[in-house]
Amino acid sequence: MATYDTQVLLQHLNDKWHGVKCPLCQADKWNVSDNVFELRQFNQGNMIIGGVPIVPVIPVTCSNCGNTVLVNALMTKAITPPTNKEA
Numbered sequence: 001m002a003t004y005d006t007q008v009l010l011q012h013l014n015d016k017w018h019g020v021k022c023p024l025c026q027a028d029k030w031n032v033s034d035n036v037f038e039l040r041q042f043n044q045g046n047m048i049i050g051g052v053p054i055v056p057v058i059p060v061t062c063s064n065c066g067n068t069v070l071v072n073a074l075m076t077k078a079i080t081p082p083t084n085k086e087a
């Protein structure tokens, strides 16, 4: 069970990628993660909860070589933007 709308993501990839092959190995089979991950602003190794920019990403991995593309989950509209301005 994915934690985001996989149909929206797949439609986004179909619209934007047009069946693109992996740029590293030329395979054409991608796997999308079931989960959304986040890129957190680096802060000299100190973990700060809240108040720092976070980029939600969905890993899309080449099933042949493992090359992984991080797609911004907000741009795909597969998740709804957070409404909490503190987050």
Ligand SMILES: [Zn+2]
Pocket: 022, 023, 024, 025, 026, 027, 062, 063, 064, 065, 066, 067
């Ligand atoms: Zn590949």
